[in-house]
Structure formats: structure tokens, C-alpha cells
Amino acid sequence: MSEGMEEFREKICGCEISIKRKGKGKKVLFLHGGRGAPVWLPFMEELSNKFELYVPEHPGYGQSDTPEWLDKMEDVGYFYLELIEHFKMQNIHLVGASIGGWIAAEMCIRNTNNIKSLVLAAPAGLSLQRQYGLDPFLSTDDEFTRKAFYDQTLAEGMINQEVDEATMDLILKNKTTGARLSWKPRLFSPQLEKWLFRINIPTLIISGSHDNICPLDQSKLFNEKIEGSQLAIIENCGHLPHVEKTDEYCELITNFIME
Amino acid sequence: MQVMCFHLMPYASIDLTKVGDNECLWLDYSNSNYDPKEGSKLYKRYLDEIVHGAQSGFHAIGVNEHHQTAFGLMPTPGVLAGALTQRDIGNVKLGVIGRGLPLLENPLAIAEEYAIIDNLTEGRLIAGFVRGIGVEYHTSGVNPAESLDRFHEAHDLVLQAWTQPGPTQFHGKYYSHRYVNIWPRPYQEPHPDIWIPSQGSTETIMWAAHPSRKYTYYQTLALAKVIDKYLGMYKSVAKDYGYEASPNQLGWSVPVYVSDTTENAINEARPHIEAFINKFLKMPVERLLPAGYTSIASLKGLINARKSTTLGKYQTIEALMENQMFVCGSPDQVIKFFKKRIPELGIGHLSATMHFGTLGHDQTMRSIELMGKQVIPHIEGL
Numbered sequence: 017m018s019e020g021m022e023e024f025r026e027k028i029c030g031c032e033i034s035i036k037r038k039g040k041g042k043k044v045l046f047l048h049g050g051r052g053a054p055v056w057l058p059f060m061e062e063l064s065n066k067f068e069l070y071v072p073e074h075p076g077y078g079q080s081d082t083p084e085w086l087d088k089m090e091d092v093g094y095f096y097l098e099l100i101e102h103f104k105m106q107n108i109h110l111v112g113a114s115i116g117g118w119i120a121a122e123m124c125i126r127n128t129n130n131i132k133s134l135v136l137a138a139p140a141g142l143s144l145q146r147q148y149g150l151d152p153f154l155s156t157d158d159e160f161t162r163k164a165f166y167d168q169t170l171a172e173g174m175i176n177q178e179v180d181e182a183t184m185d186l187i188l189k190n191k192t193t194g195a196r197l198s199w200k201p202r203l204f205s206p207q208l209e210k211w212l213f214r215i216n217i218p219t220l221i222i223s224g225s226h227d228n229i230c231p232l233d234q235s236k237l238f239n240e241k242i243e244g245s246q247l248a249i250i251e252n253c254g255h256l257p258h259v260e261k262t263d264e265y266c267e268l269i270t271n272f273i274m275e
Numbered sequence: 276m277q278v279m280c281f282h283l284m285p286y287a288s289i290d291l292t293k294v295g296d297n298e299c300l301w302l303d304y305s306n307s308n309y310d311p312k313e314g315s316k317l318y319k320r321y322l323d324e325i326v327h328g329a330q331s332g333f334h335a336i337g338v339n340e341h342h343q344t345a346f347g348l349m350p351t352p353g354v355l356a357g358a359l360t361q362r363d364i365g366n367v368k369l370g371v372i373g374r375g376l377p378l379l380e381n382p383l384a385i386a387e388e389y390a391i392i393d394n395l396t397e398g399r400l401i402a403g404f405v406r407g408i409g410v411e412y413h414t415s416g417v418n419p420a421e422s423l424d425r426f427h428e429a430h431d432l433v434l435q436a437w438t439q440p441g442p443t444q445f446h447g448k449y450y451s452h453r454y455v456n457i458w459p460r461p462y463q464e465p466h467p468d469i470w471i472p473s474q475g476s477t478e479t480i481m482w483a484a485h486p487s488r489k490y491t492y493y494q495t496l497a498l499a500k501v502i503d504k505y506l507g508m509y510k511s512v513a514k515d516y517g518y519e520a521s522p523n524q525l526g527w528s529v530p531v532y533v534s535d536t537t538e539n540a541i542n543e544a545r546p547h548i549e550a551f552i553n554k555f556l557k558m559p560v561e562r563l564l565p566a567g568y569t570s571i572a573s574l575k576g577l578i579n580a581r582k583s584t585t586l587g588k589y590q591t592i593e594a595l596m597e598n599q600m601f602v603c604g605s606p607d608q609v610i611k612f613f614k615k616r617i618p619e620l621g622i623g624h625l626s627a628t629m630h631f632g633t634l635g636h637d638q639t640m641r642s643i644e645l646m647g648k649q650v651i652p653h654i655e656g657l
Contacts, residue, residue, distance in 0.1 A: 154302075154413065154561050188571045195567030196420035199412070 018056045021064070025079075028102050029095055033080035036071040039064035042132075042273060043105055046071045047096070049114030049138075049256075050152065052078045052190045054183070059258040062266040067109070067273070072099070074119070076193030078186055089115065089141070089197050089205060093122030100130050109273045111135040113258060114230060115198065118208070121238070124219075125211040134215065135269055137222040138255050140230045142237050143204040149229045151202070153195060157187070163228040166254040203230075212241035219245035220272045222265065224253030246272075276617060276657045279335035279370060279626040280328025280643060281528065284321045284355070286345040287633045288313035291554055299558055301344040301410050314348065322358055324630060324639050329364035331647025334655070335401065337370035337626060339472075342414040346555045353388040360395040369396050372472050372493065372626070373403020376433070377425035378415040382450060383457060385429075386436040390461045398462040403470045403493070404430055406479075410562040420567030423478065425449045437466040470526065470624075475505040476573070484512045484520065491624060493526035496556075499599035502527060506620050522623030530601050531627040532634075533645040537604035543638055544603050545592045551632030552590045552600070602627075606649035613654045625654075 021038040036056060044067040046053075046060070053071050063069050074092055076082040085091060096119065100108060108131050112120030117139025124134055150163040158175050165171040179187070198204075219242050223235035232249065239247040248268050250257045257265045286309060289300075298304060325336045338355050341347040349355055352371045359369060369392065374385045393400040406426045412419040428447040432455070435445055441456030461467050471483040472493040483490040492509045494502050506525055513520035530548060534540035564577055595601040602612055617625065627646060630639045 153565055156559070156561060185571065185575070188566070188574055191566035192420065192571055192574070195418065195565065199418040199420065199565075199567065200416050202416075 018061050018064070021056055026099075026102070028099050029083065029085070031075045031081050031083040031086075031095070033075060034073045034078060036060070037069065039066070039068045041067045042109055043068045043070065043107065044109045044111060044269075044273065045096070045100075045105075047110070047112040047116030047119050048074065048077070049116050050140075050190065050194045052186065054078050054186055057259065059262045059266055062262065063269065066270055072096075074116075074193075076196065077190050082189075082193065086193070086196065089118055090122045090207075092119045092197070093126065096120075097123050097127055106130050107132040109133045109135070111137065111269060112139065113137045114255065115140045115194070115203075117141065118203075118205070121208060121212065121215070122205070124215045124217065125208065128215065128217045131217055133217055133273060134219045135222065135272060136219065136235070136238055137257060137265070138224060138227050138230050139221065139235065139238055140198070140203045141205055141208050142234050142241075143201065143206065143209070144231070144233055144237070149203075149227075149231050149234075152229065153199060153202075160229075164255040165260055166224065166226045166252050167260060170260060209237070209241060212238065213243060215242045215245075218272070218275070220268065221245055221247045222257055222268055223247070223249055224255060224257050224260070225249050225251045226253065227255045229255035276522075276622075276655050277334040277368075277624050278646075278651050278655065279337045279368075279624065280325060280331075280333040280647070281337040281339075281370075281372070281626045281628045282321055282325050282630050283339065283341075283347045283628060284317070284349050285347055285551075285555055285630075285632065286314065287317060287630075287635075289345050289633070291550055291633070294554060299562065300346055300555055301558055301562060302413050303343075304345060306343075308345070317348065318355075320636050321630070322355070322362065324636070324643060325359060326362045326364055327640055328629060328643050328647060329362075329367045331644050332651045333367060333627075333643075333647050334651075335368035335370055336364065337372050337401070339372050339403070340374050340405075340407075342411055344410075344414075353392060356392050356400075357395065360392065366399070368399045368401050368468075370401035370470065370626075371403055372401065372470055373405040375405050375407030375411055375415075376429035377422045378407050378411055378417055379429070382429035382432055383436055383452065383455065386433040387457050387459075389433075389467060390437070390457060390459045393461040393463055393467050394459050396462070398467075400461070400463070400467045401470055402467040403472055404433075405472050408474070408563060409565045409568045410558060412565055412568065413562060418567065419565045421449060422568055427482070434466065437461050472528070473505075475501055476569075477508065480505065480509050480512055484509050484516060484524070486516050486518060489518075489524055491524050491526050493528060493624065493626065495528050496530070496600060496628075502599070502620065506622065510621065520621075522621055525620065525622040526624030526626060527620060527622050528626040528628060529599070530631045531609065531629060531642070531646060532601070532603045532631075532638075533606055533609050533642045533650060534638075535605060535645075537608045540603045540605060540608075541592060541596075544601075544634070547632040547634040548592055548595060548601050548603070549590065549632075552595060555632055606645055609646070609650050610653045613650070614657065617654060617657045 073080040117136035118141030338352045470491040532544040
């Protein structure tokens with residue numbers, strides 16, 4: 017737990033979610049990936065030193081409720097557009113990781129009125145002709161972790177961590193919601209690609225050079241479809257640049273937002 | 276007591292020496308290992324075996340559905356059931372136990388397929404409805420998180436198609452049909468017998484036992500204590516609904532092998548039943564129980580149960596017989612077992628899986644004959 021980080025619950029669209037917040041300055045809304053955001057990680061601390069960072073847990077994930085209306089990733093996108101209005105946020109900088117990137121893209125093809133800039137890190141959501149990333153629904157937790165990291169010592173460290181029952185419950189909850197939202201089509205929306213041209217705000221796409229979950233080619237496709245977007249490739253890095261290359265990742269985001 | 280001769284139609288020609296210890300014969304075990312010349316022989320052989328059951332004293336014969344696996348070669352069981360209707364099967368009932376309703380985008384296809392079989396048999400179809408085991412949500416691509424709702428909705432659609440004069444309309448969350456008006460209609464009025472096979476699920480039992488349905492709950496392969504638990508649950512749920520469950524509402528499926536002596540039966544069956552359980556059925560949890568397939572609490576319970584029970588480690592024939600996951604012996608031995616077990620369970624339907632794993636044709640035929648002619652006459656009155 018970080019000093020000064022506050023954690024609170026908020027009811028939006030009939031769904032109570034859990035939100036972590038810390039820092040001062042420009043508002044940054046971070047949307048987590050498929051494994052949720054149960055704990056305050058070093059990259060969050062780093063970003064909160066420069067910005068007012070919001071880290072909500074998506075509907076259906078972690079400590080947040082699972083609402084009846086939750087069917088598709090675009091539902092989560094609409095939810096966060098409502099959250100921005102709910103908090104009367106303006107000039108938000110949106111950062112999405114993996115499926116969080118997909119959610120951020122679903123938001124921005126619809127409405128960027130209160131969104132100042134967009135970062136998609138190792139984003140999911142687009143179809144490549146052949147899906148050659150790992151199938152997260154068919155792999156074990158350990159297989160997924162090994163594939164997610166370039167540096168296997170980090171993967172082994174994570175695998176060797178003890179998992180208590182409460183954590184196991186959260187993992188199962190996150191997986192269940194993940195299946196609900198992205199089983200079919202597997203981790204993409206066929207509608208997303210054709211509307212990406214509508215994204216009219218500065219956009220940075222970050223990808224690890226060795227992402228085996230959402231391959232670099234997918235980030236390249238986002239880059240190609242979002243006019244004026246930049247692509248930053250972090251070398252010797254897998255699917256979780258915020259964990260594997262925290263400094264480089266935070267520097268890229270900080271420089272981009274400060275521009 | 277009605278006894279069914281049930282067949283899974285596995286790819287028995289498989290070379291198990293080439294299957295690694297950690298390999299799974301479901302989903303991604305390459306179909307380059309399937310030889311159509313062998314497969315076409317197997318289909319003919321298996322149909323002969325089922326027909327032999329019909330001619331040897333069984334009251335019913337049965338097939339089922341699985342996809343993309345050497346475990347069973349019946350992705351569209353209606354084709355095999357259709358073939359059986361044109362064989363000399365007398366007046367036995369013909370069960371398709373069952374078809375996976377949620378796996379289809381248009382479940383009316385199942386309403387139609389079943390209606391044809393019911394017409395071809397002049398009303399002797401037993402219509403099985405299943406959700407499909409977890410791996411079928413990988414093979415079909417359908418979202419397991421939608422499985423239960425889709426099952427209920429598809430069931431309502433099929434029943435509407437069978438019982439309400441068409442054209443009607445059906446509008447649900449997953450299925451929407453402006454025109455419901457199937458030809459043919461089923462032969463049986465108001466509709467064919469419905470069985471609900473299940474691995475064991477409280478939700479399924481609550482639903483099947485409901486007074487508006489009273490469907491036959493058919494417990495698939497499981498440990499004796501699991502069978503007791505779920506069949507007992509059906510009876511107590513029925514009581515809570517205010518009625519007594521009849522034996523006709525309860526079924527149990529178990530592999531059976533009969534030979535001249537119990538010693539011979541065990542020796543003959545050993546490699547094949549052990550291959551069936553340890554190779555053909557082996558499946559990692561991500562396939563058997565994908566995320567979303569059950570509630571989180573049930574998923575956790577099933578994962579823990581699986582870890583703590585026998586299904587995790589190699590199963591010998593002795594352990595399987597001990598756990599009543601396999602019934603094996605001389606006719607007298609098998610009669611003795613069922614005479615005790617059937618009244619205990621209070622079931623009116625026994626489905627005997629008369630072929631398993633790599634069991635050969637001659638042994639299968641003889642076991643079917645002994646079961647039909649020497650065992651069934653002594654247990655059908657139970």
C-alpha cells in the first residue's frame with residue numbers, strides 16, 4: 017500500500033466499482049488488463065508522482081460489482097464514458113493496457129470530448145488474420161505468465177509467489193469476466209477496426225518487442241488505423257511493459273502527456 | 276428398469292503408444308492421426324454392436340455428441356441415429372443423449388433433426404438435451420459464460436417449435452426467430468421423452484426436476500458418492516417442489532463389461548478401460564471447465580474436487596470398480612452388483628456403456644450378448 021493512495025467505491029450505471037487514486041496534476045485514467053489491478057504497483061506510484069492517477073477496477077473485475085448489463089467490451093467503454101461524465105472530468109489522459117487498451121479504443125471511437133490524449137499499451141481488440149498470440153483461455157496461469165514476460169526470471173518469480181484463497185477467488189472472477197467479454201470473437205471486436213479513424217486526439221501506442229499475447233503486429237495495425245498516432249517499441253520486453261520495463265514505460269507516458 | 280446399450284464410438288484404432296503422457300485427445304490432437312479407412316470400418320462395426328444390443332435384450336440403444344476428439348466420432352449424432360433406424364432394431368427406444376443446445380446458433384436444427392428421428396422410429400426417440408462439456412466451448416467457439424442462459428433459451432425455443440402449431444415467433448436474448456414452423460413435427464405427443472444428462476450440477480437438477488418439466492436426470496460417469504449425491508439431490512428437490520420423483524426421472528450411465536468369469540472379465544477389460552479413463556478422458560481443467568462455464572463458486576468447488584479425487588492420477592481397473600465407475604464381472608457378479616445398487620439409487624434407467632477405449636469387436640459383442648441375455652432378464656424387474 018502506498019502512502020497517500022486512497023481507495024474508494026463509486027456507483028455508476030447501477031454498478032459499484034472500486035477506484036484507487038493518488039497524486040496531483042493532470043488527470044490520468046489507467047485502465048487495467050485482463051489480470052485486473054488488485055494492488056498498487058511501482059509504475060502506478062511512479063505515474064502518481066507526476067499526475068493525479070485514477071486506477072479503477074472494471075465492472076466484473078476485482079472488488080467491483082458484476083452488473084447484469086455487462087456483455088461486451090463496448091459496454092465497459094460506455095461505462096467509462098459515463099464515469100468521466102459522472103466525475104465531471106475534463107482533459108483526461110487515458111492509458112489502457114491490453115484489454116484496457118481495447119476498452120480505451122472503444123471509448124475514443126465514440127466520444128473524445130473530455131479526453132485529451134490516449135495511450136494504448138500492448139492493446140488487445142483487433143483481429144489479425146491469424147491469431148498467433150497465446151490463447152489465454154486454453155493456457156494455465158503459469159503458461160500465461162511465462163509467455164507474458166520476455167525476462168523469464170521475472171516470470172519464475174511471479175509463478176513462485178504463494179497464492180492465497182482470496183487472491184485465487186479474484187483470479188477466477190477476473191477470468192470469468194474476461195471470458196464473458198472476449199471469448200467470442202477471441203479477444204477482438206470485428207467492429208472496432210473500421211471506426212478507429214474517428215480517434216482524433218494525440219495517440220501513443222506502446223508495444224513490447226516480444227509480446228506473445230497481443231503481438232507487435234496488432235499494435236502496428238492500431239498505429240496504421242489511427243491517423244497521426246505514434247508507435248513506441250520497447251526492446252526485450254513482453255506483454256507487460258509496465259511491469260517488465262517500468263522506467264522506460266513511465267518515461268514514454270510522462271513525456272507524451274507533458275508534450 | 277430400462278437398460279440402454281450406449282456407445283461413444285471412439286477412434287479405437289488410435290496408436291496410444293504415440294500419445295504422450297501429457298497429451299489430450301480433445302480439441303487439438305491432430306486429425307492427421309485419423310485414418311478414414313480405419314474410421315469407416317469403425318462406424319460399420321459400432322453400428323453392428325449397437326444393433327446387437329437391440330437384438331440381445333436391451334430396452335434402448337443410445338448415441339451422443341462430442342467434437343474434435345478421438346474420444347467419440349459422433350459430432351452429428353443424428354446421422355448415426357438415422358442409420359440405426361434403418362437397421363433391424365425391433366421396438367427398442369433410440370436415445371440421442373444428448374445434443375448440445377447452446378453450441379448452435381440455430382437450435383431449431385436440433386428440433387428438426389430430433390423430429391425426423393422421432394418420425395423414422397414412429398415415436399421411439401429419447402431426446403437428450405445437454406449444455407455440452409466445457410471443451411465444446413473451445414470446439415464450437417461459443418462463449419461458455421453464455422452457456423446456461425443459451426441452454427434455457429434454446430430449450431424453450433425447441434419446445435415451442437414442437438408443441439405450438441406454427442408459425443409462431445420466438446424472441447430471446449441469444450435466439451430470435453420471426454418464423455418458427457418446423458416440418459416435420461415430432462411423432463410423439465406432446466413431444467419426445469426428454470432426458471437431461473449431466474456431470475452433476477445443482478442448477479441443472481433444480482431446472483430438470485421442476486414440476487413443469489420433470490425431465491429424466493441422467494447422471495454421467497462419476498464416483499459412487501457423486502452419483503449418490505446428485506440422484507439424492509433430485510429426489511429431495513422434487514420433494515421441495517411437492518412431489519415424489521418417480522424412478523422414470525432418474526438415470527445412471529456407467530461402463531459395463533461382462534465375461535464368462537469375473538477373473539476373465541477383469542483381465543480382458545483392463546487395458547481398454549484403463550485407456551478409456553486415463554487416455555481418452557484425460558483433460559486439463561482449462562478445457563473441461565473453461566472460465567465462465569459455471570458460477571465462480573461451482574468452478575472453485577469442481578477444481579478442488581478434481582484435485583482431491585481420483586481423477587487426477589492414474590486409475591487402475593481395481594480402483595475404478597471400487598469407485599463404481601466401472602461394472603465388470605461374470606453375469607452372476609454383475610447381477611449381484613446391480614440388484615444391490617439399482618434399488619439404492621432408485622433409478623428407472625440404466626445406461627450401460629458397452630464399448631470403451633480400445634475394446635475389440637469380438638469382446639464387445641460377447642459382453643453385449645451376456646449383458647442382454649443373462650443379466651438384463653434378472654434386473655429388468657427391479
